[in-house]
Amino acid sequence: MKSADEHNSVRMYRAKRVRQWQVAFHPREVHSLFDELIHRHWGRAKWQPKTDVLKIASGYVVEADIPGVDEDSVDIGIHGRTLTIEGRRLTSRSEGRVGILVCERPDGLFSRVIHFGEIIEGFTLQKSMTKGVLTLVLTKV
Secondary structure (H helix, E strand, O other): OOOHHHHOOEEEOOOOOOOOOOOOOOHHHHHHHHHHHHHOOOOOOOEOOOEEEEEEOOEEEEEEEOOOOOHHHOEEEEEOOEEEEEEEEOOOOOOOOOOOOOOOOOOEEEEEEEEEOOOOOOOEEEEEEEOOEEEEEEEOO
């Protein structure tokens, strides 16, 4: 039986690169890799935004750094215990450039999947964007 802390925990997964010689896995790593296989659209997302998840009395607050992305171009999906944030960022490319010296800002499709310790499907969702930070407030009904 799960403790109260385990039940209300939030799990966030990032894609992991696995080398052929790595045979022993921790159960969480196995679950993370399996979850990425099931929920991630392979070949679509190029990058994952940095994200904070905060527990508040009435639910949760999720903050994701996605500068350069319009709020209307971000898709939010809720299914069971899972919240999905997806969208696209296109960086401006200068006309007449000769080459790239440094390129650190990811562009293209992004995706972030967050798993909660409880079903969030019935929660109300408020979405706002300020200075490149997407804020989602999930409130219990």
